[in-house]
Amino acid sequence: MSASELILAIDQGTTNTKALLVSQTGKVLHQASVPNQVSYPRPGWAEQSALDLVAGVKSVIATVFDLAGSDHVIAGVAISNQRESIIVWDASTGEPIGPCIIWQCRRSADRCDALRAAGHADLIEDRTGLALDPLFPAAKIAWLLDSVPGARVRAEQGELRAGTVDSWLLWTLTDGAVHATDHSNASRTQLFNTATLEWDAELCALFDVPQRILPQVKFSDAHFGDIAAGVTALPAGTPVLAMIGDSHAALFGHGVRAPGTVKATYGTGTSLMTLTKQRVRSRHGMSSTIAWSQSCVVHHALEGNISVSGQAASFMAGLLGGKDAAALSALAQTVPDSGGVTFVPALVGLGAPHWRADARGAIVGMSLGTKPAHLARAAIEAIAFQVADVHAAMEQDIGVPLGELRADGGASRNAELMQFQSDILECPVVTASAPEVSAIGAAALAYSGLGIAVPGVAAARTVNPIMDAQTRNQHRQRWQAAIAQALVQPTSNKDNGGHS
Numbered sequence: 001m002s003a004s005e006l007i008l009a010i011d012q013g014t015t016n017t018k019a020l021l022v023s024q025t026g027k028v029l030h031q032a033s034v035p036n037q038v039s040y041p042r043p044g045w046a047e048q049s050a051l052d053l054v055a056g057v058k059s060v061i062a063t064v065f066d067l068a069g070s071d072h073v074i075a076g077v078a079i080s081n082q083r084e085s086i087i088v089w090d091a092s093t094g095e096p097i098g099p100c101i102i103w104q105c106r107r108s109a110d111r112c113d114a115l116r117a118a119g120h121a122d123l124i125e126d127r128t129g130l131a132l133d134p135l136f137p138a139a140k141i142a143w144l145l146d147s148v149p150g151a152r153v154r155a156e157q158g159e160l161r162a163g164t165v166d167s168w169l170l171w172t173l174t175d176g177a178v179h180a181t182d183h184s185n186a187s188r189t190q191l192f193n194t195a196t197l198e199w200d201a202e203l204c205a206l207f208d209v210p211q212r213i214l215p216q217v218k219f220s221d222a223h224f225g226d227i228a229a230g231v232t233a234l235p236a237g238t239p240v241l242a243m244i245g246d247s248h249a250a251l252f253g254h255g256v257r258a259p260g261t262v263k264a265t266y267g268t269g270t271s272l273m274t275l276t277k278q279r280v281r282s283r284h285g286m287s288s289t290i291a292w293s294q295s296c297v298v299h300h301a302l303e304g305n306i307s308v309s310g311q312a313a314s315f316m317a318g319l320l321g322g323k324d325a326a327a328l329s330a331l332a333q334t335v336p337d338s339g340g341v342t343f344v345p346a347l348v349g350l351g352a353p354h355w356r357a358d359a360r361g362a363i364v365g366m367s368l369g370t371k372p373a374h375l376a377r378a379a380i381e382a383i384a385f386q387v388a389d390v391h392a393a394m395e396q397d398i399g400v401p402l403g404e405l406r407a408d409g410g411a412s413r414n415a416e417l418m419q420f421q422s423d424i425l426e427c428p429v430v431t432a433s434a435p436e437v438s439a440i441g442a443a444a445l446a447y448s449g450l451g452i453a454v455p456g457v458a459a460a461r462t463v464n465p466i467m468d469a470q471t472r473n474q475h476r477q478r479w480q481a482a483i484a485q486a487l488v489q490p491t492s493n494k495d496n497g498g499h500s
């Protein structure tokens, strides 16, 4: 492979869709990004247009292809994606039968509750490593099949296909030639048995999902298929050489190949992940998941997924009439602390380690002295507090103190947040020199299949704790009291999308 042959990595996230041209040394040579719309049609629901996601991918590919010019040859494509978001489409027309129901959506909460009430939660977690929760696609697929007229019959007759975003993009980029996913994405569906490495017939029956509509599961560094003629700016036949969930790709991008290092990706939500020697069952609210499969070997991990973290800042910015998360962060810096105000961004329930779909957001501790800057500060601090909760639970599962935390994603560039994170965790936080670690990780995985070892993204700086123990404990107690408040708030049926 000559040095001019490069991987184009797509990072299809909830908030943005990006494409990056990544060199054989892991350097980002060109990149493009477009924002995505998310709709919230009812309390607790969240969805995107599946066709808009494809349009965004085509647009960023075209921009990067143009920027690459004739200097570079695109040897292949790597896909990293928002996980647990599901699309069901017509196999002959490629038309989605409904929206892309995204990971944050809670519309299938009643189905999960029914399975729990029937005593199936333990079996589901035992086989998939995932706590029964509407975050995961299984119950969402069933919801779509039952809500779109005629869909269930069509699914049973083999006329429909279902898949997570990687699978949907692969289908469209190959013009319907390939219906496949990788082990990391399959392991997030709550239908994949991570012990047998197959779709689990019993789980498909429990969730009422016909197995025949699910994609073929391949190794994350497989040759998944080839880009079809006229679908994108890329030449026909450009191979798709890697697919991997974004959080998993970030761990790979940090250069982590063995247990012992934990990373946090600060995106719309935040995911903490660490490799494990084998498949484990968490006892402290973590997910046991497949990190990736490479060179025909499956690697397992523990993960704690926080549903709303970076998004807590943009949400609070909106409430306060501010422009965006960056403006909120600037406002937060005008006060030395939150003035005793705590914000729990349980805006779609709480994920790890609590797993309470019925929890709702809470702002506690306000007084007549509370200013918008205190609320802004509380929103930034909430990101760090949630990460600390998952970190503590993960440490309990692992049984030994976790060392430094590797940080990546947009909010990892916020110096004040990283300092507060280190202070609350009482451990060093090492930030990555490039924020786009997921895309670089996906590219590195594709390169690895071509025999090229891309180094992990270098550290930008190490942030050490400076907070005194008494202040840290006060902060932690304040947070725990607020979490308790968020967990006891009554949820009306309407908040679950009208389901009882």
Ligand SMILES: O=P(O)(O)OC[C@H](O)CO
Binding pocket: 012, 013, 014, 015, 081, 082, 083, 084, 103, 245, 246, 247, 267, 268, 269, 305
């Ligand atoms: O859209 P992101 O980058 O926040 O990632 C979403 C996660 O993959 C959901 O599990």
